[in-house]
Amino acid sequence: xxxxxxxxxxxxxxxxxxxxxxxxxxxxSLKFEDAPRxxxxxxxxxxxxxxxxxxxxxxxxxxxxxxxxxxxxxxGMIIALLIHRSFRGRGIVRASVLVPWAxxxxxxxxxWAWIYDGRYGVVNDLLMKxxxxxxxxIFLVKxxxxxxxxxxxxxxxxxxxxxxxxxxxxQLIPHELYEATALDGASRWQTFWRVTxxxxxxxxxxxxxxxxxxxxxxxxxxxxxxxxxPGKSTETVVLYTYNTFFTSLNFGYGSTLAVMIFLIxxxxxxxxxxxxxxxxxxxxx
Amino acid sequence: MxxxxxxxxxxxxxxxxxxAQALWTVLxxxxxxxxxxxxxGFYTFVAAFVLFCLAPFVWTLLTSLKGPTTxxxxxxxxxxxxxxxxxxRDIFALERFRWALVNSAIVASSATAVSLVIGSLCAYAIAxxxxxxxxxxxxxxxxxxMFPGIAIIGPLFREFNSWGLTNNYxxxxxxxxxxxxxxxxxxxxxxxxxxxxELEDSAxxxxxxxxxxxxxxxxxxxxxxxxxxxxxxxxxxxxxxxxARTFMSLPNRLTATVAIAQFEGADISAQYPWGQITAxxxxxxxxxxxxxxxxxxxxxxxxxxxxxKG
Numbered sequence: 001x002x003x004x005x006x007x008x009x010x011x012x013x014x015x016x017x018x019x020x021x022x023x024x025x026x027x028x029s030l031k032f033e034d035a036p037r038x039x040x041x042x043x044x045x046x047x048x049x050x051x052x053x054x055x056x057x058x059x060x061x062x063x064x065x066x067x068x069x070x071x072x073x074x075x076g077m078i079i080a081l082l083i084h085r086s087f088r089g090r091g092i093v094r095a096s097v098l099v100p101w102a103x104x105x106x107x108x109x110x111x112w113a114w115i116y117d118g119r120y121g122v123v124n125d126l127l128m129k130x131x132x133x134x135x136x137x138i139f140l141v142k143x144x145x146x147x148x149x150x151x152x153x154x155x156x157x158x159x160x161x162x163x164x165x166x167x168x169x170x171q172l173i174p175h176e177l178y179e180a181t182a183l184d185g186a187s188r189w190q191t192f193w194r195v196t197x198x199x200x201x202x203x204x205x206x207x208x209x210x211x212x213x214x215x216x217x218x219x220x221x222x223x224x225x226x227x228x229x230p231g232k233s234t235e236t237v238v239l240y241t242y243n244t245f246f247t248s249l250n251f252g253y254g255s256t257l258a259v260m261i262f263l264i265x266x267x268x269x270x271x272x273x274x275x276x277x278x279x280x281x282x283x284x285x
Numbered sequence: 286m287x288x289x290x291x292x293x294x295x296x297x298x299x300x301x302x303x304x305a306q307a308l309w310t311v312l313x314x315x316x317x318x319x320x321x322x323x324x325x326g327f328y329t330f331v332a333a334f335v336l337f338c339l340a341p342f343v344w345t346l347l348t349s350l351k352g353p354t355t356x357x358x359x360x361x362x363x364x365x366x367x368x369x370x371x372x373x374r375d376i377f378a379l380e381r382f383r384w385a386l387v388n389s390a391i392v393a394s395s396a397t398a399v400s401l402v403i404g405s406l407c408a409y410a411i412a413x414x415x416x417x418x419x420x421x422x423x424x425x426x427x428x429x430x431m432f433p434g435i436a437i438i439g440p441l442f443r444e445f446n447s448w449g450l451t452n453n454y455x456x457x458x459x460x461x462x463x464x465x466x467x468x469x470x471x472x473x474x475x476x477x478x479x480x481x482x483e484l485e486d487s488a489x490x491x492x493x494x495x496x497x498x499x500x501x502x503x504x505x506x507x508x509x510x511x512x513x514x515x516x517x518x519x520x521x522x523x524x525x526x527x528x529a530r531t532f533m534s535l536p537n538r539l540t541a542t543v544a545i546a547q548f549e550g551a552d553i554s555a556q557y558p559w560g561q562i563t564a565x566x567x568x569x570x571x572x573x574x575x576x577x578x579x580x581x582x583x584x585x586x587x588x589x590x591x592x593x594k595g
Contacts (some may be wrong), residue, residue: 001407001409001414001496002411004402004403005403005404005407005426005466005470006407006422008403008462008466009425009429012437012441012459012460012462012463013429013432013437013463016440016441016444017432017436017437019439019440020439023440079334082327082330083331083334089331093331093335094582095577095581096335096338098577098584098585099339099342102520102573102574103342103570103573104524104526104541104542104545104570104573105524105526106526106546107545107566107569110546110548110562110563110566111341111342111566114345114348114559114562114563115344117559120357120361120559125360156337156341160338161588164585165589168589213431217433217435219434219526220526220542223526223546224526224546238433238527241435242438242527245438245439245442251439251443254439255439258438258439259436261433262433262436265431265432269428269431
C-alpha cells in the first residue's frame, strides 16, 4: 500500500537529487546549446570555497535565520503562555493567528514592500506621527536597514506558527503538575523554568528544527521583497543558487551550490535530532 | 524553598512576627491589584496580538479599496473614502490574471488530490501494518518535507524541457506533490493511528479485503482527518512559488503567486500599480482566509499533529 508513495518519492525527489549530485561534478552551461559538458570532479566544490558571493549568501542566511528564529521563539513562547487558558474570544485569536501563516509568502512580501514604501508607506507615517522619526526612513535602500526590515517581515509571518506549536505542546503538560507545583509554593517564574520549559523541550526542538530549516530554504521573501538587494545584502543561499542556475545558466556550479544547501539542511537536522537529543518523529508509534 | 512556601500560603513565621505580617499585607494588596490588572492587561495583550497578526492584511485591504489618487495621498489617508472598486475591475479585466487564478486552482487541487490518494494509502500502511523499514520510511518522508526544493530544481528543469513539459500543468503538479505528499502522510498517519483498529478487524471478519476495509471503514471514519490534510495541502500548493516561477513561462500559464510577483500593471510607464497589486493580493489570499476562518480548529489540529506528540 505504501508502494505508490515510495515510487513517487523516488521519482520526484530521490532521482532528481542524485542527478543534481551528478551534475555538480560537471561543468554545464546552458548558455550555448552545444557547449561541451566536461567532467570536472570536485573542482566546483573547490570553487565554492573561494566564492565570495557564496560566503556572503551564507552570512545573510545565517543572520536572517538566527535572528528570526530566536525572535520567533521568544515571541511565540510569550504568546503561547498567555493564551494558554480558556477565555472569551479564543476563536477570534486562533483564526487571526492563522492569517499570517496561511498568507502566500509572495503576497506577504508585496504587502511589506508597500508598507515599507519610503513615500507612501504606513510604517513611516505611523513612526512620524508617534514622533519617533523626523524624516521618512527609506527601508529598502540601505543594506543595514533592509535586512532587518526583511527579518521583521519574516518574524511577522512565522511567529504565529511557532506560537501554535508551542501552545499545542503546553496543552500536553498535565494540569495536575501545575497544581502540585502551586501547592509546593513555586513562583510562576520557577514553575516556568523548572516545569514548563523542561517538559516543553521536545516541542521547542521540533518547532526550532522546522523553523530553522524553513529559514535556510528562504527564497520567496527575498526574491520578491528585495531580489537580494541592495547589492547582495539580502541574497540568501537559495536565491544565489537560483540565480546561478537561471540567470547565469550555470547548471554545473548551480548544482554544486544546491548540494551544499542540501548538506546544510541535513547538518542542521542532524544537530537538532542527535546532539540536542530531540526524539525522532518516527519513534512515536 | 521554605521562604517561598510561607509566602504563598500566608503563614507568618512565628519567630519574626512583625516583618512577616508586613510582608503579608503588601502581598494581599498586590494580589488584589494583580487580579484586577490581569484581566485588563490580558485583553489588552490579546487585542494587540490580534492587531499584530491582522494589521498588514487589513492595510492591504484598505489600500485596494482606494482610487488611483487617494492611494498616493500625502499625508496618508487611512480609510478608503471614497470607496473605489476600480482596482478590482482592472485586475479582473486582465486576461493573465484570470488565467493565473484558474492555473493556481488547477495545480493546487490536482496536487492535493494526487497526494491524498497516494498519501492516505501510505499513511494507513504505516499506522496499521507492520513491515520492514517502516520507521525508516517515516523518517524519509519527514526528510523529504524538509528537503530544499532548490536541490532538485536543476534536473527537473532540464528533464521537463527535454520532455516538452514546460508550461504543462504536469510540470507543476509533480514537484508540488513532492512537498504536499510528506505533509499528507504525516498528518494522516497521526489520524489513522488514533482510530480504533477493531472496526476494521470486524469488517475483515465479515469478509472485506484489507483494501475494502480501508475504503469502506477507515476512510469514512478518517474523513475529518483527510479533510484537514486536504486544506493543509491545498494551502501549501496554492502558495508555491519556486517551481511555479521556473517551470511556467507563457503569460497565460503563470500561477497566481508568479503573476503577482511579476505584476507590472496594464501601463508600465505609470506609477507602480500598488492599487492593482493590493487588490490582486486580496483576491489571491481570499480563498485561504476563508478556509482559515471556517476551519481554524481543524487546521490547528492538523498542523500540530505529529509535531508535538513526540
